[in-house]
Amino acid sequence: MKNKQAEIAQMLTSRQLQQQLYLSQAMIVLVTLLISFFLFDSFGDWVPLFKFAPKQLFWYGVLPGLSVVLIDLLLMRYLPEKYYDDGGINKKIFQNQTIFSIFMIAFVVSVVEEMLFRGVIHTEFGYVIASTLFAVVHVRYLTKPVLLVSVFLLSFYLGLMFEWTNNLLVTIVAHFIIDFCLGLSIQSHAERRRS
Template sequence: MKQADIIKNLTDKELLLNLYFTQFLMLGLALIGSRILTGNWLYPFTFIQWNVNHIIIGITAAVFVVVVELILAKFLPRKWFDDGGINERIFKGRHPLHIGFISLIVGISEEVMFRGLLQTTFGIIPASLIFALIHIRYLHNYFLFSFTILLSFFLGFLFYLTENLLTVIICHMLIDMLLGLCIKYRLFLYNGQK
């Protein structure tokens, strides 16, 4: 059974539970991987710094990415943004605080794994490519997959620039949260083409 068929057979509650399960699994694997690769369970967290300038960079970068995606949605065919309806099912019926919570969990777990552990251990290229590959639902859509690769390298560059995991966690969280709110409140203005 293809992934799209499996997802269609899940209820929205099961889809959300699957999201939480995979994110907590990823965080657990990051901690175990950290222990194996560095000898320190919490190695990725050593890259968190409370730096106001880095926080502003993360916020600004997130707004930039969201604006770019909204502009692209206005001018490119709608089918280029089709992820099989997963993001809509996850975010459409959620309370804004729940969207923020989901985004926080995803931002922390994915950035601890990909920037905090994989990028610091193996470099930006492997970390960014693996990040794109775990977003398996985008593999059938060349535009979304390409956009995810670019976004992954963008986040990797932010981490390289600031050496601050908090910068990319904030950026990733805000991208997901703002796009989730756009989905909830139907703020994507597609150009109408299928």
């Protein structure tokens, strides 16, 4: 499956791949809203999951997000590139983007994925199921042990932050920081290679 995804990604332009990304996120939003319609008592059940608590956001969102980025950057620096190669999908998505585009991709993905995995699945089926499903959905990592372990640890880490805080904004912030910073890293690395 991972090789098939990589082959398809290589046939698409960066713009087409970005469009597919946004299309998949739109489909996840629809699935999330549909599932929450059946599992929640009302759509009002979403409201208590979003709490603006600056100290909580900093300690459980910003700092953990930056910690994950730092660990990933260190691993990328010292491990062979093949361990982090997802078939070139992330590279193709981020390498030619503007900072604003990277911001938007990271924002949309973090909000949408956290609403589904933490907001619906975690609250209704628990920490382990949500965290495992989050990792399994990243199917392109299944044949790459370092990426697979990273996404499993990240998933359980984000789930733990949600367990402790019951605040979806915390996991959204952490997820956003990770995706945004790593997207910037890919883009910056591609610019250095072109120079």
